[in-house]
Amino acid sequence: MSSSRSPNGRGRRAGSLAAGGLVLAVVAELSSAGLLGLSGWFISACAVAGAATFSSFSYIAPSGGVRAFALARVAGNYSKRLVLHAAALRRVAIARAGLFDRATATDRAQADGLWSGELLDRSMADADSAGMALIEWTTPVAVTAALTAGAVLAVEVSTSLAPAAVLAVGVVAMSVIAHRTPGTAGEAEQHTRKALRAEIVTAVDAWPEIASLGAAEQLAARTTARCTRLDTAREGAGRRRHRTALATGLIGTATVTATAATASAPDAPTFVFVALLSLGVLAQAEQLANAADARATAQAAHRRLTGSVPLGVSDTTVPEMRSWFTEQGIGFADYALPPTALRPGRELGATVARGATLVVTGRSGSGKSTLLRALASSLRQAADGRDSRPAVVAVAADDHLFTGTLGSNWRLADAALTDDEIDELLAELRLNDSGLTATTSVGPGGRQLSGGELRRVYLGRALARRPEVLIVDEPTTGLDDRTARHVLGVLANLRDTTVVIALHDVPVYLEADGRVTRLPLDHTSQEAP
Structure with missing residues (x-):
């Protein structure tokens, strides 16, 4: 240079x-x-x-x-x-x-949410x-x-x-x-x-x-x-x-x-x-x-x-874990649930094949979001130096939209997206039913959209990035049963993307899918595989 x-x-x-x-x-x-x-x-x-x-x-x-x-x-x-x-x-x-x-x-273990x-x-x-x-x-x-x-x-x-x-x-x-x-x-x-x-x-x-x-x-x-x-x-x-x-x-x-x-x-x-x-x-x-x-x-x-940490940012330190990233999928081990979880002191691990889905389940406070944040940070470090498409994209429960149009927000993920491509992805997530297009104004922080629309807009922006691993926290928040089932179906059918999502429980229509694995975190759930 x-x-x-x-x-x-x-x-x-x-x-x-x-x-x-x-x-x-x-x-x-x-x-x-x-x-x-x-x-x-x-x-x-x-x-x-x-x-x-x-x-x-x-x-x-x-x-x-x-x-x-x-x-x-x-x-x-x-x-x-x-x-x-x-x-x-x-x-x-x-x-x-x-x-x-x-x-x-910024250190990857502290970057998420920072x-x-x-x-x-x-x-x-x-x-x-x-x-x-x-x-x-x-x-x-x-x-x-x-x-x-x-x-x-x-x-x-x-x-x-x-x-x-x-x-x-x-x-x-x-x-x-x-x-x-x-x-x-x-x-x-x-x-x-x-x-x-x-x-x-x-x-x-x-x-x-x-x-x-x-x-x-x-x-x-x-x-x-x-x-x-x-x-x-x-x-x-x-x-x-x-x-x-x-x-x-x-x-x-x-x-x-x-x-x-x-x-x-x-x-x-x-x-x-x-x-x-x-x-x-x-x-x-x-x-x-x-x-x-x-x-x-x-x-x-x-x-x-x-400053060492931006003013007003809360502690975003996440627990450590050992993870790996291969062409066949991802995996992690030696993850100790944090003290704030309902089931602390237990070490967890799992492997997820490429194109498969891991559903982390548990009640509120069981540590689902913390696990996903730690997994995203660890996998990004494991994927350093890879020359393929983007390795890991995480969609947090409190993601953010910038003031402007829906298209301008999604082009943060892929600057080459056309309005037609954005509209096709909107239709795939059934956001076109609400009249949303690439030129729709989202308002400051996305305030012109409903909660369910926001979740799908966050998800659509992540899908536009076409990552190898997609990590989504509570993708069905604010969605009715019909729309939630459709969104989970879209995620489960991403055959070239490994998906990790957090839910309170696995819906019945996903349990029969052989490519969906469940990882429970709380006392009431069955033992993790």
Whole structure:
């Protein structure tokens, strides 16, 4: 792979673009400040010259300088937007690629369930925040520092050291106030808004159940309390921003006044130049408050992206087992049921021929889901290095759909799927009876689909991957008896795929199938083979 396509190559190009963009941003802001100061000096000098008799003042050189600053300002602003946005987008792309690289490199025993859909959405948003920090944080800080240094030098050369020192102290004071407590109230507001949004969405989805329980008043009271907390968080964030703006404004006003008072300008135009240049620098310094908030957001996002375990993820450690993967099928042994199971301490094992089905049965809490998760992780390790079609695909009970169409979700499994192929698979799972097509919108998290439709959509996406081993947790949840029988029949007839499913019990119509093996986990079931 060439260096231009490698992560290091992409990082170097993004760094070069970022450096170029910062230089252009500094040039643009220095030109803006120079244009402001020189224009004020020029206008004042013209006024003074016009009031004098037989003045020899020449306007040619100053007017040329004004035009030069104006052109540099326009060109610099346009160029910096192009370059900085290109650099920021590269950083976002690198952060997103790193996120998926990290997911790929995660230990297989911990990977299952680690990168849930909700967590992935949040991680992608964190990658965006980390990438856009170049524009929202780094650039304002770099521009303010360069502009302050240039203005202090110009003021000292034009007048004396005292007003230059006053200007520098004022900018430093504004920077300290802006970065004193960044992001605290904003993060609290964000978390409270997220909790309220989740509460409202849940209430809408579960309204019939809530109404039947007579819990509408309790829910309304709880939602009102969350709204109150959101208002409080918003007021806190607003008060913090107002205090920061007020403090920086007062410091800016005092700085301009002190700079003007200490400036021993030789003439009126020079005094106007110093005053206007100071105003330009202090106006730029006022943007540091927003930059501080962006910095806090980017740093929090970076911590979540680079932490050992993503924030908010529960323990996903699964028990170990010895498994194998051959052309004839799969097998596992030495699997000890976890302590949370109804039958702990017993070691299990089984073999499943290629094209056959293993049904893991047991009551709730017997460890079916844990066994399937452990088997998926172990088989993926056993299948490492295979060059054939995808080895193992697992469909969890709480799988995830991304916002968009049904087709866009299924093309995550196979990007080459056509709408006709998707519609054929929908018909095979009898989802076409519900009017679903490749272009059907699923809504956020699949909320526009029923529970039974969701289970079959998850299953269809896994089937589109055409794996060698398909592991499905509770494939009949939310399905009526007729549809459940049809779905189980589809799974049992996958002659080129080894299937492992978890059910509370084996239906009668599957018991007669010689290619279906049962593995019970609880006390009430028969001994495992």
